[in-house]
Amino acid sequence: MQKPTVTKVLSAVFMVVIAFTALFPLAWMAIAGFKGRDEVLRSPFQFFPDVWRWQNYVEIAQDEAFSKAMVVTFAGAAIFTVCSLLVNSMAAYAFARLDFVGKQFWWVYCIMPMFIPMMAILLTSFVVVVELGMLNTMAVLIIPGVASSFQMFFLRQFYLNYPLAVEEAALVDGASRWKIYTTIFLPQSKAPFVVVGIASFLAYWNSYVWPVLTITDPDLMQIMQLLGTFRSDRGNDWGMLMAGSTLAALPTIVLVLIFQRYIVNGVRIAGMK
Amino acid sequence: MQRTAKHLRSGLTAYLMIAPMVILLGIFVFWPLIYSIYLSMHRISFYKDPAFVGFDFYKYVLTDPNFWDTMLTGLKYALFVVPTGIVIALIVATFLKNLNGRPASIMKTTVYVPTVVSSVVASIIFLFIYQDEGLANWFMGFLGVEAVNWLNSPGLALPAIAVPGVWLGLGISTLILLAAMHDIPANYYEAAALDGASAWQRMRYITLPNLKNVLLYLFVTGFTLAIQEFQLPLIMTNGGPVNATTTPNLFIFRSFRDNTEYATSFSLAASLLLFVALGLISLLIFKLVKSDKALDS
The missing domain is CATH 1.10.3720.10 (MetI-like)
Known part of the structure; x- marks a missing residue:
């Protein structure tokens, strides 16, 4: 009787320790957002503000540049996610189910970018988008990253495991491959789409270096870019910076909480490959 | 006859389906990569045509103590x-x-x-x-x-x-x-x-x-x-x-923005060297483990 209680208590303690390690930096950021200018880095040190004030959050949310960056980044991330799901799942379906001349070659071609590090092509990609006249447009933020080897590979694994029988029945009925893709495979792709879609959304939302290189127009500023410049411009206003960072991190965290079930399973699928 | 026609049509569908991905990767991954390799082997100057210098920049990188410090x-x-x-x-x-x-x-x-x-x-x-x-x-x-x-x-x-x-x-x-x-x-x-x-x-x-x-x-x-x-x-x-x-990548990233004349070629050579080195090392490790596994069974 004794032992189970001890294990239970130990297990509870351990759970708290793990949750603390994972979440503390975020909590610390959110708490600092409630602190006034004079108390955010005060000595003697204190954990909580004297008075919990929403002022920093309200002020940063009303800051025009900040709210605009949140909206523009969100819109960009949404478009980016839809485009990449379409482009990559189409290719994934073709590689999983169709036979065509040169398939092996195109397969290697589409998978190889997985092994090419971003830094080796960063500068020359910049030159390419300059030549294409894409600087300071939404297109430069969205289009270059849409095709993703990782995403295509992941979706192909999923399609390979999808039962053939349904498709064969449709083929006998005279359905075209295109129709099979749009009416059978797309509707069945919800679970993998959530996993890779979240990955796309996060990649766009969190990107920093690429926007810094390609966007100077204040109307198109991306949220992480804005936070970075905010830090160098008003680096001492920590309460405000923390409130802004909290708001900027919030959409990604909410996304994970909404789709948690899919993400944990997604790691399992990817792990099985 | 009909079979071939159907086969061709299915091939066409397949190509249409992979086309967006293939084109995008071509423009935003492979072309920049080829261009990086090209630049890393040429001396670029604002006033003259690019001059082919082979692996000179790679040699400079490998003999630059700063590069090894960053490594x-x-x-x-x-x-x-x-x-x-x-x-x-x-x-x-x-x-x-x-x-x-x-x-x-x-x-x-x-x-x-x-x-x-x-x-x-x-x-x-x-x-x-x-x-x-x-x-x-x-x-x-x-x-x-x-x-x-x-x-x-x-x-x-x-x-x-x-x-x-x-x-x-x-x-x-x-x-x-x-x-x-x-x-x-x-x-x-x-x-x-x-x-x-x-x-x-x-x-x-x-x-x-x-x-x-x-x-x-x-x-x-x-x-x-x-x-x-x-x-x-x-x-x-x-x-x-x-x-x-x-x-290493911060060093490379900063030399992109450096204004000295050959900084671009130098940093591209460094990034490609890093890429090849890391790729070879991971390949080697995975190969070793695969053969190890084969011995087990």
Whole structure:
């Protein structure tokens, strides 16, 4: 009787320790957002503000540049996610189910970018988008990253495991491959789409270096870019910076909480490959 | 006849379906890559046509002590981040494996949350923690140690940057290890329990050997990613103090913006060298392990 209680208590303690390690930096950021200018880095040190004030959050949310960056980044991330799901799942379906001349070659071609590090092509990609006249447009933020080897590979694994029988029945009925893709495979792709879609959304939302290189127009500023410049411009206003960072991190965290079930399973699928 | 027609049509559909991906990769990955290779072998000047110089820039990179210093920094950073991250992930995953139902799913989501936080936000949080009057120094005072200037002391800045590095990577390694642990047959543990094996013995003789491949995968991918890290030092220290946190990619990234004449070709040669080196090392390790596995069976 004794032992189970001890294990239970130990297990509870351990759970708290793990949750603390994972979440503390975020909590610390959110708490600092409630602190006034004079108390955010005060000595003697204190954990909580004297008075919990929403002022920093309200002020940063009303800051025009900040709210605009949140909206523009969100819109960009949404478009980016839809485009990449379409482009990559189409290719994934073709590689999983169709036979065509040169398939092996195109397969290697589409998978190889997985092994090419971003830094080796960063500068020359910049030159390419300059030549294409894409600087300071939404297109430069969205289009270059849409095709993703990782995403295509992941979706192909999923399609390979999808039962053939349904498709064969449709083929006998005279359905075209295109129709099979749009009416059978797309509707069945919800679970993998959530996993890779979240990955796309996060990649766009969190990107920093690429926007810094390609966007100077204040109307198109991306949220992480804005936070970075905010830090160098008003680096001492920590309460405000923390409130802004909290708001900027919030959409990604909410996304994970909404789709948690899919993400944990997604790691399992990817792990099985 | 009809068969060929149908075959051709299906081939056409396939090409139409892969076309967007193929074209996009061509414009935004392969063309830049070829262009990078081209530039790294040419001397570019504003006034003259590019002149082919072969592997000269690669030689310069390999004989530049600054480049080797940054490699050493990247290596140190990876050694701070990867083993620590894997050991913590292993401990957390071992614990999570024994949970069921709601606590299990809540904990899995909890450990995953840091993964989605951007490097920019993580950098800002830890910059704040490392301020003179910040949390880290409060903790030092709590332990009775004098306050430290974390990001301005050459010896401490790199480990200080490694902390958010570990934090950001923890969730995904934990979930991967957890998934692999669930694949270990339960009867291995049942047999061990009958023999009265201790928790440590179960870890040592059942869990770890069965996780060998996953651990290796995490180690190699973690290592190649860590050595390429540059956003955390870019935002937290900009490579300082005295280049103590200048990782190879930060060095390359900064020389892009350098105005000296051959900086571009030089930094591209450096980035391609790093790419080839890391690729070869991971390939070698995976090959070695594959042959090892073949010997086992």
